[in-house]
Amino acid sequence: MTRSAILAVFLAFTVTNPAQMAFAETPQVPESRAEIQLSFSPIVKETSPSVVNIYASRVVEERLSPFADDPFFSQFFRSGPARQRVQRSLGSGVIVSGDGLVVSNYHVVGEASDIRVVLSDKREYKGEVILADKDADVAVLRLDGASDLPALPLADSDALEVGDLVLAIGNPFGVGQTVSSGIVSGLARSGSAIPGGAGSYIQTDAAINPGNSGGALVDMSGRLVGINTSILSRSGGSNGIGFAIPANLVREFTRQAEAGQTRFIHPWSGVSTQSVDDAVAEALGLDRPEGVVLSELHPQSSFATLGLTAGDVLLSLDDQPILSPSDLEYRLSILPVGASVKLSALRAGEPVELDLSLIAAPGSESIDRVEITSSGPLGGLVVADLTPALIDEYGLALMSEGVVLLDAQGPSARLGLRPGDRIVEVNGTEIRTTKDLQSVARQKIGMWLITFERGGRLLRMRVK
Structure with a gap:
């Protein structure tokens, strides 16, 4: 077809289709107030x-x-x-x-x-x-x-x-x-x-x-x-x-x-977890990265009572996917203690559906506070044997054991110890219980060497 023939066809189309020409050139006019005034104001008036x-x-x-x-x-x-x-x-x-x-x-x-x-x-x-x-x-x-x-x-x-x-x-x-x-x-x-x-x-x-x-x-x-x-x-x-x-x-x-x-x-998990990335997924034989893998389980954890062990993978809780370790803690926090929820997991590599009982950290009901009453530099320390509740409250390592400081009064207030410090050793004696600390505190010596843990670091100080 020649250029003149193509031009003739185009002109014929435009003349015989004036409605299409008008549609192409004329913008649409809003027909209602709602189309003219789009606004968040109704929501703001309701919520502000x-x-x-x-x-x-x-x-x-x-x-x-x-x-x-x-x-x-x-x-x-x-x-x-x-x-x-x-x-x-x-x-x-x-x-x-x-x-x-x-x-x-x-x-x-x-x-x-x-x-x-x-x-x-x-x-x-x-x-x-x-x-x-x-x-x-x-x-x-x-x-x-x-x-x-x-x-x-x-x-x-x-x-x-x-x-x-x-x-x-x-x-x-x-x-x-x-x-x-x-x-x-x-x-x-x-x-x-x-x-x-x-x-x-x-x-x-x-x-x-x-x-x-x-x-x-x-x-x-x-x-x-x-x-x-x-x-x-x-x-x-x-x-x-x-x-x-x-x-x-x-x-x-x-x-x-x-x-x-x-x-x-909030419900206590009693576990330590890590995110599943490509490397972890490959090591566990997973098709793709998903969930979180268990690295540590406290013996009193509800996850442990279900037979889960280190290396198992938690996939979802209450039908919501578990995206990260902090997401697991969040998922637990929005649920009430005492409830039972559905847990999807890979146990020993096999998919399982389990009923998880949500419990508070053991020791939440009461704390056995012990005050050191000796006349030495430890006098006035208020301590307790570690429980899962105290580990959770002070953010200590999951498997921590021993004695934790709750308060410091009297002579001990000058030591600079803080609530949440774990007393590890005093004058070469390992402190495993509050009774150990009470016994050591009665010593009559001139120089004291105190070892304690704070923020995952071991610190030592000498006190006259």
Whole structure:
């Protein structure tokens, strides 16, 4: 066909199809108000009254000498009484119960002596922390005299998917309540790059800044999906990488607070695990990396009673995949002690479905505290024989044994020992029980050599 013939066909088509020409050239006009004004404002109006501003203060002691808390150098640098100052913090919180329960971060209110909570309608209440956990960075407050407050419903955070739209509501930099939008950027985040390190966080690119801590991360149905807690930033401002504590953990904290618990009780795993990567998967004969592999099991662990041993792989808990060691601990934390859940695992290389009983760490019910009453430098130490509950509380190695320090009073307060230190040896005598320490403490000698463990390191100090 010649060029002239092709041109004739094209012109004939355009003349005989004017509707198509009009469609191609004329943009569509919005036909409704909803199409003209797309906005998050209905969700904001519904949820923002449930987000509060928190003003907290506490009295802290400042040591004039940098060696004041050092277990060795403190005996040479006596700085006298510490100087006190008031430390103030600003954050946010979320009303989760109409009768005055508010959830925030531990780092906002956990150690505060005075807490003032201001609602979006300018009402003010005095707040009191009734349940808190530093490791989880969650605190539950009770507002004095509050009732009929606008509580925010909690979503199932396990139903979140990457790409879901979310709003972050809080009080950044104290400028007043602010809303930022974004998406869920990632799920089950953990690791050394994340402030706090532990946990299983929701990652979002909704702007989170200082003051947003404890505020709400809400979905497009106006439900709480997370409590904003930290950001990854070199400048201190939002870099588009923020983290939130999942609502399912908030739900368990709220349940325990309403039940009158003053200390968060979570099921105890009693195991040490590591992630399964390509190398580990190949060594275990797995088709692909999945789950976590058991490396250590405490004899009293529920996992051990099921016949699981080191080298077995945990795949899922309560039908949710176990993505990392911290994700396993999170999965346990959102479940109540006493429940039984389905565990999928590879035991000796074979897939099994097991019923796992969730127990509290043995020793949680009571602690056998022993005070050293001798006149020597150890006088005033309050110690206890190690139990799984104390190992869990102080973050000690899973198989730790011996004696742990609970408090130091009297003469021993000057030694620089801290709660959670494990007393290993005194004057060449191994300390296995509190009775061993009581016996050694009665010695009448001029120089004492004390060996203790702190943060996985063995330290020694001499005391006259």
